[in-house]
Amino acid sequence: MTPSDALIHKYNQQIPRYTSYPPANFFIPQSGETLRERLMLSNTSKPNNISIYIHIPFCSQQCWYCGCNSSVCSQTDIIDTYLQSVLQEIASIIPLLDSSRKISQIHFGGGTPSLLKIEHIETLLNLFSKTFSYTDSAEIAMECNPADLSFTYISDLIKLGITRISMGIQDFDHTILQAVHRKPPHIPIHELRKHIQSLGAQVNFDFMYGLPYQTLDSFKETILQAIANRPDRLVTFSYAHLPSMKKHQQKIDDLPMATGKEKIQMLYEAYHSFTQAGYTAIGLDHFALPEDSLAQAVDKGTLHRNFQGYCSAEQTGQVYAFGASAITQLADSFFQNTRNFNDYISAIQKNNSAVESGYIVTQEEQLVSSLIESILCNKIIDWEYIAHKNNRDLTSTKAFFSFAHNSVSDLISDNLLAETNKGYRVYEQGKFFLRNIAAAFDPNMYSGKTKKFSSSL
Numbered sequence: 001m002t003p004s005d006a007l008i009h010k011y012n013q014q015i016p017r018y019t020s021y022p023p024a025n026f027f028i029p030q031s032g033e034t035l036r037e038r039l040m041l042s043n044t045s046k047p048n049n050i051s052i053y054i055h056i057p058f059c060s061q062q063c064w065y066c067g068c069n070s071s072v073c074s075q076t077d078i079i080d081t082y083l084q085s086v087l088q089e090i091a092s093i094i095p096l097l098d099s100s101r102k103i104s105q106i107h108f109g110g111g112t113p114s115l116l117k118i119e120h121i122e123t124l125l126n127l128f129s130k131t132f133s134y135t136d137s138a139e140i141a142m143e144c145n146p147a148d149l150s151f152t153y154i155s156d157l158i159k160l161g162i163t164r165i166s167m168g169i170q171d172f173d174h175t176i177l178q179a180v181h182r183k184p185p186h187i188p189i190h191e192l193r194k195h196i197q198s199l200g201a202q203v204n205f206d207f208m209y210g211l212p213y214q215t216l217d218s219f220k221e222t223i224l225q226a227i228a229n230r231p232d233r234l235v236t237f238s239y240a241h242l243p244s245m246k247k248h249q250q251k252i253d254d255l256p257m258a259t260g261k262e263k264i265q266m267l268y269e270a271y272h273s274f275t276q277a278g279y280t281a282i283g284l285d286h287f288a289l290p291e292d293s294l295a296q297a298v299d300k301g302t303l304h305r306n307f308q309g310y311c312s313a314e315q316t317g318q319v320y321a322f323g324a325s326a327i328t329q330l331a332d333s334f335f336q337n338t339r340n341f342n343d344y345i346s347a348i349q350k351n352n353s354a355v356e357s358g359y360i361v362t363q364e365e366q367l368v369s370s371l372i373e374s375i376l377c378n379k380i381i382d383w384e385y386i387a388h389k390n391n392r393d394l395t396s397t398k399a400f401f402s403f404a405h406n407s408v409s410d411l412i413s414d415n416l417l418a419e420t421n422k423g424y425r426v427y428e429q430g431k432f433f434l435r436n437i438a439a440a441f442d443p444n445m446y447s448g449k450t451k452k453f454s455s456s457l
């Protein structure tokens, strides 16, 4: 059963997505020098593995729903110059890292990384392979626009060592893709998926719900097609319509879009259908086949989350990020590069660093961060675990969160959260309000330090 209208109305609030704590809009100016100091310290931080993120900000055309940091550009000379800067940035950071550490994760995100030529990807990967070895379960993943993909390109990616290809399908219905100015694929998705899996790599399907013209029935159809394909992982992202912040979204301002209630029905439909089809729910909107490392991490209660999304304990690490807008995520700090790719190129050419902002996380914020991660990943709060993880005693840990008392009582009386002998667990219908539950334990939500966030539903 989907949650009641009253609950949807009550909890449809503007709150953080909690991809990090504190969220990125709390970042303040930081320097490349501070980054270098923290990078050297990160060699002894836990988890010890190296996780790499490379941001490719270019796209061949602008999708009207886009919320990413991307620019329309297919000019090879600009892409080449940008990549030279990324290579320069990587080359300046590698000597600061202990070469006995291993890479557990490399992620190409965007924008559209599938705009890159195979030679570009090879050069980038070689730079890391010259210095570091990889963990046994290391994953090299790339976000791709299915419209760019050919069989040859996929084969070449997999030959280079790419182990996971995420296809941003958004919807199988071409009328909806047309309305949001997104090219449909030339090769049917099921053929691309078969080809990737036949070469031994894994496939993610990414969808978006809440787009113009999507209805519950049309989305059900997309879900059925997704299940028939049986990809290794599925993700359903909620579309956040923020035309005042993302000007291109004004192009779809007048088109019919799902209400908060309809969006939650779509999410419920996806959750119900994917779990019925044998997928394990990862958090709320990610799904994985039982043999997938994320599903196994859920079973073991060792699921983690960083700016690259959910990951297992084996794959998590200190995240070193390269490219415009990329966010480096260390044990106790964040550093974000400048967002504009031209500014990024100039900054790297001048200083070898494009760091613009960041945040040094206090011990109390780390405590909040681990509690929120526990809610979003494992849907429980275990006070002893949280206290132990933060080297604190149980009494002071519980006392720190006393500000949440009234909100938690409210969540309990709304049957979203239940008290247990260890702490709390999220009720079945509470899974649809994970961000709201996390926000109840976020001191910033009570202190007036509010920022602009998207709606929770």
Ligand code: SF4
Binding pocket: 058, 059, 060, 061, 062, 063, 065, 066, 067, 068, 070, 110, 111, 112, 145, 168
């Ligand atoms: S391809 Fe992705 S990143 Fe590029 S405009 Fe479309 S949604 Fe945004």
